[in-house]
Amino acid sequence: MKKRKIFGLALIFLVAVFLIPQSGLAQKPLVIGFEGDAVTMDPHGRNETTTTTIQRHVYENLVGYDESLKIVPELAESWRLVDDNTWEFKLRKGVKFHNGEPMNGEAVKFSLERCKTHPKSQYKYAVPDYKEIKIVDEHTVHFITKSPTPEALVMLENISIMPPKWTQEWDKKDYAHLTRNMVGTGPYKFVEWVKDDRITLTVNKDWWGGKVDFEKVALRPIPEAATRVAALLTGEIDACWGVSIPDIPRVEKHKNTYVSRVPSQRAIYVMFDVYAEKGGPPPKDNPGLPAGKPNPFRDFRVRKAIAHAINVEDIIKYVMEGSAYPAAQIISPYAFDTHKNIHRPKFDPELAKKLLAEAGYPNGFEANFDTPNDRYVNDQQVAEAIAAQLAKIGVRLKVVATPKAVFFPKVDRFESPFFLAGWGTLSWQGTMNSFFRELKGTYGRNNRGRFKDPELEKKMDISNATMDDAKRQKLRNEIAEAIYGTYYVIPLYYQENVFGFSKGIKDGKARIDERLFAHKLKKAN
Template identity: 35%
Template sequence: MKKKVLLLLILIIVLISCHGVLSNKQEKISSTPKYKKDFIIAQKSDVKTLDPQRSIDTVSNHVIDAMFEPLVKLDIDGNIQPALATSWERLDECTMLFHLREGVKFHNGDTLSPEDVKYSLEKAAVSPQTSYLLNMIKEVEIVDSNSVKIITSYPFGALLKHLASTAASIVNKKAATLAGEEFFKNPVGTGAFTFESWIAGDRITLNSFKDYWGEKPKVEKVIFRSIPEVSNRMIALETEEIDASFDIGIMDREALINHKDLSLIEVESSAQLYLSFDQTNPLFKDIRVRQAISYAIDNKTLAEAVFRGSASPANSPLPSAVAGHKDIDYYKQNIELAKKLLAEAEYPNGFPLKLWVNDESTRVDMCVIIQGQLKEIGIDVDIEVFEWGTFLTKTLEHNKPLYLFSWSGSTGDADGILYPMFHSSQRDVSANRSNYFSPKVDSLLDMARTSIDEEKRLSLYKEAQEEIQKDLPHYTLVYNKLNMGINKKVKGLTLSSTGDINLADISILEN
């Protein structure tokens, strides 16, 4: 009898123990975090193109970079890392050998080949939109089934950084050749995400690429939403309609800093905002008019009143975050001198002037302040606001009025800023929309390009900044930081100084 009771007690203890273990396991299972399958991110406008060799705007590049890859890439600190090339070596001043990653698949199932690399880079080198970054490439020579030589027309010190740009992305030769001008409608790359759909003015949807050579993305879909109004982007963040947003507004930036559910990412950048004086407009051919407008503006007020800590007053055509920047004796507001210059230019009573800007609220706010400042010297400003795509097209026209524009170097190198903005070869095609031409500046920028001596390059860029400042083809207003607002459930997202994000590495907690 006692044995039976003892056995019964042992059985009860075992059952209780098992129940405890099962309960423990159930707790562990239920506490395992669940992750969202879709990542939704807002941008300030719709993209212009999905063809990497035709893109010059950041909004388009964000989407392109998710689908395409270059031979090398920049990490978060701006250092060169392998991408579609695993290693490389310089053979002489004008030749570099690249060894390609084996077994890489394109989204259409084709395997990456040297022919794809040759086609992509030689196309980018002559494209009107991207040649400013890669026109030094003379030829891409196929060495064998896994290697290519990139031969430049002259020594080029910043080649690796330029090869890390969106413009240098490798496309599928077969798909691009068949599609021709329509390639942007069905882009085929090797990136972590594949193209699904593009609803113009609303969204672009990408899917995780199951045959991606690298670490597989943690999300199944990435959806880029076009939300032009900055306040609507913030509302979408707060209501969890989106998970993240580029280009957070100034007031929203302050709200994000102490928000319980959202956070702010902000980095110094190579971005700048400036007023451009089109040299084909007779009004702006007189440097005294350009100087008068510049002396009438207080860019410190613009930085403080509009940006509230997310920008700094400019003092050179090259942002302070870029190597080679030189502090220059810059224009400081001087109303009396501005009036004197206008009188000397035979505009003693000022004149009416249109000011173009795209429909981003921060930039419109800047223009309103500029409007008031120019009023003090008799210039009556009429602000015209355009949708981003329309604005990009209109600013390529000749005989333009004053306009507010931005540029951000995609390479992190001075060449990627000063060359497209000020070299005469870039008129009508890139950032030189002021149609500026200076033989001396062209020569300085060309010499800097052809040197692989970094100290010499930086010295030449400093001299170029001084010459550009004297000529005043545009007036740099502020160097603005890049920012993003994100839900705190988003993990692993980083933003680089060139505006790149790491979509393949992010995850989003469901609860």
């Protein structure tokens, strides 16, 4: 009788176990599909949104943005301007890195200095020029700038804080280790990176931000848009970064999925090499032009002709299927000190032909036109549409479409005479320092066409140190008008961010800044 009772209880227990939902036994990981993989795990090593979005599941900054792009506390719980040159940050107490190192003034000072000086850093421009970073006490830091810096918070939002001992050890021993591993303070701990397959994370139960809904997370690179959407529709992934335009109706109509749409801060633009004199080996000349032939893009009239020959409205209507907005500048309309009244060039192919003839190219010319094919929405298709439009005025372009891992190093080596890329930031100063200053020290990181104007740089310096809002805005408007009047960069449009979610996620939202964070997602039930 006793044996029978024990057997009966065991049977009930086994049945109960099998009836428990799978999530009750071992929580299914949240799976997010991104357009690409991270380039590196070093949070200072790559200025690219997919990479930094992945990293910021683990690393944190002094301040961040919320969904409405308002500056909010992260590792700094408060801040104030002591005087025009001194920013005081009060740090959260009791926060530790995932390896046990304390997050304190020493870690902040080390991280900002590393980001400004490390040879691999792509965020040097985003650290305001400083006189001193002073540790007042363990949880108070004074960031003392060389001159007044009204955008200091906007710039510092880019800089992640790293554990000093661990980072210094591997910087000296084997830098590659820092590119493959992460140790931060954020909501998730790094577990594993299988390149081009997945990044695995697990919850940081000691995170200062509280409990998250999903304890295990897998971030998967799925470059093909159709494959990514198919994975969402079949339940293989739970959230999809970047639903392609043709797939939006499929996701909207499916019983288990939905989309969220919002205008992006990211501008798509084209840029010219205005430095190389002729076609030939880089960096002096440009291999994307016929060997020995003069570089036509050095001529202002040629650049202006191309600006008037690109029909952005048609590109938005037919290539982007309405999922974009015309841009007159590369800085976001949401950005600090954006110009409110600048206008993009009018589509005028007859004027374009006239300008080409005046420049000595009545029959046009040939050149390469580079574009990534896995970085922006319909990037290759947009480049091909531009090439077709410019062919009508005699500019014969060979579209060279490559993965971003090939494209960005190529343009960084000054091997493209004309290329398409994107930029999304909320910092006027960061944008101008990166795009329109000579490549020197921390400046010019994105000046891939080698634009140079010392007088404009002097005006930038003055504007960057002007604390009076009205005076600074007036000066910055004048600078913007002068820069875009050179046609060195031709802004095209702002993308629309379209994210897809399974209905197992409650109220998933696309963000203006293109971020998609696991710790911000909530379970539907």
